[in-house]
Amino acid sequence: MDQLSAMRVFVRVVETGNFTRAAATLNMPKTTVTNLVQSLESHLRTTLLNRTTRKVMVTTDGALYYERAMQIISELDELDGSMSNSQSQPSGRLRVEMAGAFADLLVIPNLCDFHARFPQIRLDIGVGDRLVDYIAENVDCALRAGTPTDQSLIARKVGEISMSAYAAPLYIRNFGTPERPQDLLEDHLAVGYLNAQSSRVRSMEFRRDDENLEITPRYVVSVNDARTYVNAAISGMGIIQSPRFMVKETVEKGELVEVLSDWHCASLPLYIVYPQTRHLSNKVRVFVDWLAKLVQNLKVEESREQMRKAS
The missing domain is CATH 3.40.190.10 (Periplasmic binding protein-like II)
Structure with a gap:
């Protein structure tokens, strides 16, 4: 058994909710997907998924394995990306945390532009202004308002909000x-x-x-x-x-x-923060650059609005 391939297949089954959709997104026969998951369960000597005729449910062991598998896959994707040509398209899953207002009013309305530029990046956006365990929750970075005080995080300023x-x-x-x-x-x-x-x-x-x-x-x-x-x-x-x-x-x-x-x-400073244990991968870098441009454009629009009001 190719354990890494089986791990990727298992993760996709969990994310899609059933074997048929996972097989379609992976461009694999359903029987191959089923066999890989069964081989993984035999190797681990535990049940990862409970199957019914309608849906797949993750077991307690399966949920724990999914979190660790996602972390390992993300780190491998980052390693591959850092070794590849800098001109190649960044790809993979990018997990970002941010406050709901910034997601709803700033990022989501412009997300089609980001996807058009970087179609191989899959964004998982967690909404909330909370303390994050970046390693345990497999979070790549977070958008935070105000100057960060956590010395365990690396902070990169993306702009200021009026x-x-x-x-x-x-x-x-x-x-x-x-x-x-x-x-x-x-x-x-x-x-x-x-x-x-x-x-x-x-x-x-x-x-x-x-x-x-x-x-x-x-x-x-x-x-x-x-x-x-x-x-x-x-x-x-x-x-x-x-x-x-x-x-x-x-x-x-x-x-x-x-x-x-x-x-x-x-002005309210905006920062992207991420743990010191992770380098700034290509997918995070392009997201930060795109976000900085977004904030810059916002300030330009506000300046024009102020000028119109003054005139």
């Missing part, structure tokens, strides 16, 4: 409009954004001329998801600092209005 402060008309009717950032310490409320890495509410940074302020605002609710953060502001729970692209449609609908517009909010 930020502004916003409040809902309902909030303004109830509490008025803040005139200066210090009001967030006294007469006004913010929605707190809970940093998953530090478990602390993020501060708000404001700049005007030579004056730089870092405010840890008063709040009655904090959240750890960007979309929930915006929705809490829309409901009138407080003032937020948000990336402009994230609230563009909300502002156009009149659900949020910009406040403290005579102050500049600090």
Whole structure:
């Protein structure tokens, strides 16, 4: 038995959910796929899959083997890629973690372009702003907002996102409009954004001329998801600092209005992070470069929008 081939076939059966689809995607006869999985189970002396007439279910041992097999296959693919010609098309599975708002509003709308450029890369996107065990979960990299603090990770900056402060008309009717950032310490409320890495509410940074302020605002609710953060502001729970692209449609609908517009909010840096135990493979490198270009184009569009409004 070719154990590596059997391992790849087993992984594809798990991912597709049955032997027929796995055989089709691998361009193999179904009997070959079945025999390879059975040989693997005999070699391991355990049942990896429970078969019924309708579907295939992974056993406990099968789930554990799948995770380790995926890690081994990914590392082999990376090794092959690093040894191949740098001009060749990067390929293989790329597992990326990112917050839901960045996935929904930035990456997914432009993903057809990435696929057209790199058709042999299969993207698995995990949505969430959480602590990740990169090795155990077989995650290649993560897109993170804010400067990373985990010294065990390598961080590569892909750009900065423009930020502004916003409040809902309902909030303004109830509490008025803040005139200066210090009001967030006294007469006004913010929605707190809970940093998953530090478990602390993020501060708000404001700049005007030579004056730089870092405010840890008063709040009655904090959240750890960007979309929930915006929705809490829309409901009138407080003032937020948000990336402009994230609230563009909300502002156009009149659900949020910009406040403290005579102050500049600090830009939000974006980083791709990955563990030190992994080198920057070709597939990660092209994704990082593509993402950096995406952020750059976003800033150009925002600058044009600001110019149109000024004129």
